Amino acid sequence: MSSTRRIAVIIGAGPGLATSIAKQLSSTHSLVLLSRSLPNSLSKLNLPSTIPKENILALSSDGSATSLKKAFEDLKKHWPNGKVDIGIYNVNQSFGLRDFLDSDESQLRAGLESGVVGGWNFSQSIIPLFLSNEPDEITGARGVLLFTGATMSLRGGAKFSSLAPGMFARRSLSQSLAREFGPKGIHVGHIILDGIIETDRVKEMMGEDKDHSRLNPDHIAQTYLSMINQPRTAWTQELDIR
Amino acid sequence: MSSTRRIAVIIGAGPGLATSIAKQLSSTHSLVLLSRSLPNSLSKLNLPSTIPKENILALSSDGSATSLKKAFEDLKKHWPNGKVDIGIYNVNQSFGLRDFLDSDESQLRAGLESGVVGGWNFSQSIIPLFLSNEPDEITGARGVLLFTGATMSLRGGAKFSSLAPGMFARRSLSQSLAREFGPKGIHVGHIILDGIIETDRVKEMMGEDKDHSRLNPDHIAQTYLSMINQPRTAWTQELDIR
Amino acid sequence: MSSTRRIAVIIGAGPGLATSIAKQLSSTHSLVLLSRSLPNSLSKLNLPSTIPKENILALSSDGSATSLKKAFEDLKKHWPNGKVDIGIYNVNQSFGLRDFLDSDESQLRAGLESGVVGGWNFSQSIIPLFLSNEPDEITGARGVLLFTGATMSLRGGAKFSSLAPGMFARRSLSQSLAREFGPKGIHVGHIILDGIIETDRVKEMMGEDKDHSRLNPDHIAQTYLSMINQPRTAWTQELDIR
Amino acid sequence: MSSTRRIAVIIGAGPGLATSIAKQLSSTHSLVLLSRSLPNSLSKLNLPSTIPKENILALSSDGSATSLKKAFEDLKKHWPNGKVDIGIYNVNQSFGLRDFLDSDESQLRAGLESGVVGGWNFSQSIIPLFLSNEPDEITGARGVLLFTGATMSLRGGAKFSSLAPGMFARRSLSQSLAREFGPKGIHVGHIILDGIIETDRVKEMMGEDKDHSRLNPDHIAQTYLSMINQPRTAWTQELDIR
Numbered sequence: 001m002s003s004t005r006r007i008a009v010i011i012g013a014g015p016g017l018a019t020s021i022a023k024q025l026s027s028t029h030s031l032v033l034l035s036r037s038l039p040n041s042l043s044k045l046n047l048p049s050t051i052p053k054e055n056i057l058a059l060s061s062d063g064s065a066t067s068l069k070k071a072f073e074d075l076k077k078h079w080p081n082g083k084v085d086i087g088i089y090n091v092n093q094s095f096g097l098r099d100f101l102d103s104d105e106s107q108l109r110a111g112l113e114s115g116v117v118g119g120w121n122f123s124q125s126i127i128p129l130f131l132s133n134e135p136d137e138i139t140g141a142r143g144v145l146l147f148t149g150a151t152m153s154l155r156g157g158a159k160f161s162s163l164a165p166g167m168f169a170r171r172s173l174s175q176s177l178a179r180e181f182g183p184k185g186i187h188v189g190h191i192i193l194d195g196i197i198e199t200d201r202v203k204e205m206m207g208e209d210k211d212h213s214r215l216n217p218d219h220i221a222q223t224y225l226s227m228i229n230q231p232r233t234a235w236t237q238e239l240d241i242r
Numbered sequence: 243m244s245s246t247r248r249i250a251v252i253i254g255a256g257p258g259l260a261t262s263i264a265k266q267l268s269s270t271h272s273l274v275l276l277s278r279s280l281p282n283s284l285s286k287l288n289l290p291s292t293i294p295k296e297n298i299l300a301l302s303s304d305g306s307a308t309s310l311k312k313a314f315e316d317l318k319k320h321w322p323n324g325k326v327d328i329g330i331y332n333v334n335q336s337f338g339l340r341d342f343l344d345s346d347e348s349q350l351r352a353g354l355e356s357g358v359v360g361g362w363n364f365s366q367s368i369i370p371l372f373l374s375n376e377p378d379e380i381t382g383a384r385g386v387l388l389f390t391g392a393t394m395s396l397r398g399g400a401k402f403s404s405l406a407p408g409m410f411a412r413r414s415l416s417q418s419l420a421r422e423f424g425p426k427g428i429h430v431g432h433i434i435l436d437g438i439i440e441t442d443r444v445k446e447m448m449g450e451d452k453d454h455s456r457l458n459p460d461h462i463a464q465t466y467l468s469m470i471n472q473p474r475t476a477w478t479q480e481l482d483i484r
Numbered sequence: 485m486s487s488t489r490r491i492a493v494i495i496g497a498g499p500g501l502a503t504s505i506a507k508q509l510s511s512t513h514s515l516v517l518l519s520r521s522l523p524n525s526l527s528k529l530n531l532p533s534t535i536p537k538e539n540i541l542a543l544s545s546d547g548s549a550t551s552l553k554k555a556f557e558d559l560k561k562h563w564p565n566g567k568v569d570i571g572i573y574n575v576n577q578s579f580g581l582r583d584f585l586d587s588d589e590s591q592l593r594a595g596l597e598s599g600v601v602g603g604w605n606f607s608q609s610i611i612p613l614f615l616s617n618e619p620d621e622i623t624g625a626r627g628v629l630l631f632t633g634a635t636m637s638l639r640g641g642a643k644f645s646s647l648a649p650g651m652f653a654r655r656s657l658s659q660s661l662a663r664e665f666g667p668k669g670i671h672v673g674h675i676i677l678d679g680i681i682e683t684d685r686v687k688e689m690m691g692e693d694k695d696h697s698r699l700n701p702d703h704i705a706q707t708y709l710s711m712i713n714q715p716r717t718a719w720t721q722e723l724d725i726r
Numbered sequence: 727m728s729s730t731r732r733i734a735v736i737i738g739a740g741p742g743l744a745t746s747i748a749k750q751l752s753s754t755h756s757l758v759l760l761s762r763s764l765p766n767s768l769s770k771l772n773l774p775s776t777i778p779k780e781n782i783l784a785l786s787s788d789g790s791a792t793s794l795k796k797a798f799e800d801l802k803k804h805w806p807n808g809k810v811d812i813g814i815y816n817v818n819q820s821f822g823l824r825d826f827l828d829s830d831e832s833q834l835r836a837g838l839e840s841g842v843v844g845g846w847n848f849s850q851s852i853i854p855l856f857l858s859n860e861p862d863e864i865t866g867a868r869g870v871l872l873f874t875g876a877t878m879s880l881r882g883g884a885k886f887s888s889l890a891p892g893m894f895a896r897r898s899l900s901q902s903l904a905r906e907f908g909p910k911g912i913h914v915g916h917i918i919l920d921g922i923i924e925t926d927r928v929k930e931m932m933g934e935d936k937d938h939s940r941l942n943p944d945h946i947a948q949t950y951l952s953m954i955n956q957p958r959t960a961w962t963q964e965l966d967i968r
Binding site for chain 3: 791825826827831834835838841842843846847849850853854878881882883884885886887888890891892893894895896897898899900901902903904905906907
Binding site for chain 4: 140182183198209211212214215216219220222223226229230231232233234235236237238239240241242
């Protein structure tokens with residue numbers, strides 16, 4: 001780690017993929033973890049004890065502009081000289097397939113909030129911080145902003161009428177920001193997770209993954225890290241993981 | 243026209259494409275036109291005098307569930323024995339390219355409301371009416387629901403961060419509804435308009451279209467009609483017009 | 485029909501979709517039908533007796549430049565004053581799913597020949613004829629060139645390693661020609677048939693289509709006709725039929 | 727390196743990207759380099775002297791089944807106990823934009839040969855070798871097969887009518903092989919290079935890349951390596967680099 005503290009902010013911080021990403025980044029970055037239930041639920045993330053507690057800051061945010069403004073102010077107070085150069089928008093759709101005519105407008109709206117509004121607000125908070133950075137000596141990036149996507153980011157489906165719109169919209173946001181801020185040195189990427197992530201909960205419910213069809217969160221996180229380490233002259237905007 | 247009055251509902255009814263679609267449908271259908279500014283602005287639509295006034299019902303709706311509920315109640319009161327079998331969701335993004343960091347969350351939200359929430363509410367109102375219809379004798383459809391899309395439904399772009407999300411989301415909604423209700427006899431389609439529509443206002447601002455690069459609204463409407471007339475065994479879910 | 489004889493050329497002329505397209509066009513166009521087995525197999529096409537025999541010219545072509553050159557020369561001799569303004573490239577992949585390691589290079593090559601080489605040669609023959617036409621009075625097109633595609637034009641699949649490449653390539657050809665010749669008044673379109681076409685043979689093998697899941701060739705042809713009738717200011721490059 | 731010699735085969739071996747990939751792999755793999763002009767042109771590849779000469783085998787192949795059969799036989803004679811577990815299909819379209827009507831069928835055919843036929847033959851040679859491997863201890867893969875793509879793999883364009891078909895077809899091949907052999911432990915990926923690769927020749931012709939818009943081959947190769955190192959439970963089928 002250079003003498004300046006580097007900071008990665010992960011929103012949608014739960015015990016699956018976000019924790020795996022946090023582990024990958026912990027050797028180079030201090031971590032700011034955001035979710036609705038944090039900091040109370042921090043112990044449930046199962047972060048390894050090898051990450052020093054003083055390198056983790058857990059804060060509450062529901063993705064609203066207000067809560068994010070507060071969180072980034074807290075971050076700045078906590079580590080006033082830190083350099084925020086990674087942001088991960090990893091908020092899940094609260095999953096629930098549903099017949100369209102049994103659905104309520106509030107479900108569509110919840111899907112849009114977690115799908116895109118939170119990501120838009122998160123980008124509004126973090127991009128100005130990126131723009132104030134010098135380009136990274138190795139990658140040339142002022143900052144890296146990654147969005148987690150899903151199969152339903154690409155294709156609608158029966159019973160996905162309230163879930164897919166927010167994920168399509170998230171993908172569109174990642175593309176628009178990549179085109180606007182790529183020339184300014186910000187790497188914006190979108191990762192399409194095409195499959196079920198293996199977690200303790202999935203294992204309980206569905207048994208062992210005998211045919212290697214599930215996605216391992218540590219292995220997914222390895223690809224997030226690869227994208228973060230891409231030099232400016234060879235950035236990936238979108239990839240799938242299956 | 244058969245002895246039962248057939249009714250087409252067009253939301254996003256302005257003097258451009260919606261009026262052209264209305265003209266195409268007027269020989270077979272009574273028309274319900276919905277927009278924020280209707281019925282006050284009806285004269286601005288330039289509907290030809292050949293459409294009998296008694297076959298047009300102009301109502302106000304901003305796409306909210308409440309306003310749509312009211313509009314469909316008014317429709318039912320006005321034509322209690324009518325058969326609603328066409329719906330067109332033609333609401334435009336109130337166009338405005340904007341640097342992301344000069345944008346306000348309210349602009350994203352406005353884009354989502356017109357992009358997808360209004361379409362979702364419109365579908366909630368109209369699909370149950372479709373499901374109560376017998377299949378059309380010629381096409382086999384119980385109803386046809388068409389969504390107007392745009393180039394930004396497919397690709398984000400610099401300065402499109404508040405506009406494109408709602409249009410991506412609309413496309414996703416059309417796909418999800420097509421898969422869910424196609425097997426039930428409802429034809430759901432999405433038309434991607436890849437270009438500028440020629441209107442009086444565009445002509446004033448940009449002059450004549452010497453190189454045939456603009457889209458003619460009457461000609462676009464011809465393709466809406468073609469989709470409406472497709473038999474069930476050969477439905478188009480998506481097409482582009484350029 | 486105007487005083488000038490209008491001619492449509494359909495290659496890949498079999499008893500299914502091509503015959504349906506021929507029927508749709510027969511009221512306005514004389515028909516040139518091309519396939520490997522024509523003119524011998526003409527009776528198998530089941531063309532209705534309402535099409536005057538003198539309006540049909542059946543010729544042999546395997547899609548090679550040589551055979552197409554000959555066919556277009558024969559056409560010109562047969563109808564020296566005709567105006568060729570429609571071309572349909574409807575050649576099928578000779579279907580055969582196959583494990584990759586059980587496949588032979590000749591199968592890939594056959595897929596490329598029917599998938600794209602024949603279409604490229606067909607376009608080389610017909611586009612110069614289009615360019616010599618005046619724009620159509622109604623549509624503004626000098627000619628319309630439509631390519632039949634399939635689900636495998638968009639997605640590879642296990643056992644499709646010899647079949648899909650030619651269909652992807654055909655789609656690419658349609659896009660390239662649309663961009664190059666659209667500005668010159670030629671409408672180039674691509675129709676993705678996403679499903680099984682109902683034919684006598686399919687009915688025999690698979691029984692009745694009880695759930696409306698098969699595509700009806702007459703109904704597909706209706707959409708080919710709609711594309712042909714699109715005015716220049718609102719052309720569709722690609723649509724799906726499902 | 728484990729006690730078994732691991733071998734990577736790169737076809738389309740030139741002084742740009744292929745050399746960069748070779749450098750990335752040279753610490754773990756012996757290299758088999760294939761191209762039309764090899765082994766004669768080996769010195770032009772500018773491979774660093776840090777790669778031991780005895781770890782490089784340069785062979786001639788034009789992508790034909792015959793030449794590839796010969797090359798893989800030579801490989802087996804040269805390193806009889808080696809384990810081939812990486813294949814890179816990096817053959818370029820011999821670039822040349824061309825008006826369609828000034829093009830010759832032989833140009834389309836050349837595009838198909840390099841675009842997809844060579845890749846199909848290469849896969850026929852290398853996949854059986856992969857299938858005979860035990861899964862890699864770290865990644866779980868029996869082999870990794872990567873195809874280099876381009877912007878024209880996704881979109882046709884005016885003057886691309888002979889170039890894009892082969893690249894669309896290559897993408898389709900990668901998808902079909904991924905679906906067929908993924909379940910058998912073979913990782914098949916497709917990398918879309920969306921931009922001009924910076925090489926000495928490009929620098930000479932176009933000057934310095936002042937706005938970071940060109941792709942650096944060493945940096946692209948870093949992403950090839952990341953894909954090769956992905957564990958089986960999180961494989962990328964396709965990504966872009968821009």
